[in-house]
Amino acid sequence: MxxxxxxxxxxxxxxxxxxxxxxxxxxxxxxxxxxxxxxxxxxxxxxxxxxxxxxxxxxxxxxxxxxxxxxxxxxxxxxxxxxxxxxxxxxxxxxxxxxxxxxxxxxxxxxxxxxxxxxxxxxxxxxxxxxxxxxxxxxxxxxxxxxxxxxxxxxxxxxxxxxxxxxxxxxxxxxxxxxxxxxxxxxxxxxxxxxxxxxxxxxxxxxxxxxxxxxxxxxxxxxxxLIADTLAVFRRNNDIYRHVLGGLTGLRLPATGREAQDFPVLAKDKAALEKFLLKLKLPLGRTYEPFHTLAPARGRFTGGALYAAQALHLPSYPMMTEGECLYAAGAVKGFYRP
Missing domain, CATH: 3.40.640.10 (Type I PLP-dependent aspartate aminotransferase-like (Major domain))
Incomplete structure (x- = not known):
């Protein structure tokens, strides 16, 4: 495909x-x-x-x-x-x-x-x-x-x-x-x-x-x-990602909101998964650099460090088609279950 x-x-x-x-x-x-x-x-x-x-x-x-x-x-x-x-x-x-x-x-x-x-x-x-x-x-x-x-x-x-x-x-x-x-x-x-x-x-x-x-x-x-229509697309995409990707070993789906503007996942094999998805021309959203790596900070940042090491953002756009979302979800699933 x-x-x-x-x-x-x-x-x-x-x-x-x-x-x-x-x-x-x-x-x-x-x-x-x-x-x-x-x-x-x-x-x-x-x-x-x-x-x-x-x-x-x-x-x-x-x-x-x-x-x-x-x-x-x-x-x-x-x-x-x-x-x-x-x-x-x-x-x-x-x-x-x-x-x-x-x-x-x-x-x-x-x-x-x-x-x-x-x-x-x-x-x-x-x-x-x-x-x-x-x-x-x-x-x-x-x-x-x-x-x-x-x-x-x-x-x-x-x-x-x-x-x-x-x-x-x-x-x-x-x-x-x-x-x-x-x-x-x-x-x-x-x-x-x-x-x-x-x-x-x-x-x-x-x-x-x-x-x-x-x-x-x-x-x-x-x-x-038209924001209600846009959010409905985000909810549908979120539901597709969770249905297709739930339960995959090595992939964690944080409890983000259904109306999120992209779909973050935590992947233990982040670098390999990212390379695999980009080879399939799947556009990934921007991830954030944790602030504790950019400015003086106190305490431990286990959550921020985990996000930096494992987070990838899967696409979710206004007017994104169901087929596009299924393709994106299927690409990720294909990495774990070839």
């Missing part, structure tokens, strides 16, 4: 072609404000500030929360480098928290142990799931630190009946190329909150850094209206 054509931008191409007239009508000077209002309402927030990237949103959020020079900011050991970059740029000291290899999210035990040392926390739901948000809120209230929620991997996903993006004092989304709400080849982000004082502080911190490209906003708005 020849490899199917995996295309992460298939949805973008279909919408840009099939809805060209609608997108032209939606363009104009009022488009960013309208999209910001709709994104805020979608996440159950009062305010939304569009930014030039997710990284810019995190930086503005930390500044608004007073998490600057000399402060201690807790964060998970495995996530997008923008969290670490933003903390270091602010002159803060990152308090890196190991992950639970069973979920690839921050370890609740490590967060509890570090809570009394924190001046702020970047709470990052990874792979469309997280430690309980109510635990984060309880520890923050008991120890007096604010929470910046980076919900970039969980837009449209709910926990306990509430959407991710609604849990932090400030929340951010990445709207950059490849995300479920995005424009191909373009960077953007969003900062959301309910407190007018925090919003004004964030807007001042972000002043002069720009926002999304004007031509990108109508497509982002359209993709937000």
């Amino acid at each position: 020849s490899a199917p054509l995996f295309d992460p931008y298939r949805l973008d191409k279909a919408l840009l072609t099939g809805h060209a007239a609608r997108l032209r009508r939606a363009a104009g000077p009022g488009a960013p404000a309208r999209f910001a209002e709709r994104l805020a309402a979608y996440a159950g927030r009062r305010y939304c500030l569009l930014t030039s990237s997710g990284r810019a949103a995190i930086r503005a959020g930390l500044a608004a929360l007073g998490a600057g020079k000399g402060t201690c900011i807790g964060m998970t050991d495995v996530t997008h480098p923008s969290a670490l970059d933003a903390a270091l740029a602010a002159g803060a000291r990152p308090e890196l928290l190991d992950i639970n290899p069973g979920s690839l999210n921050m370890s609740p035990a490590r967060l509890k142990a570090a809570a009394d040392k924190l001046d702020a926390l970047i709470f990052t739901p990874m792979f469309s799931t997280s430690i309980p948000p109510e635990l984060v809120a309880s520890l923050a209230a008991a120890n007096g630190f604010p929470v910046l929620e980076d919900a970039s991997q969980a837009i449209g996903v709910y926990s306990g009946g509430l959407p991710y993006g609604s849990f932090g004092d400030i929340s951010v989304f990445s709207l950059s190329s490849g995300k479920p709400v995005s424009f191909p080849g373009s960077k953007a982000g969003a900062l959301l909150c309910d407190d007018p004082v925090l919003f004004r502080r964030a807007a001042r911190a972000a002043a002069g850094t720009g926002g999304p490209a004007p031509e990108a906003v109508p497509l982002m708005e359209l993709k937000l209206s």
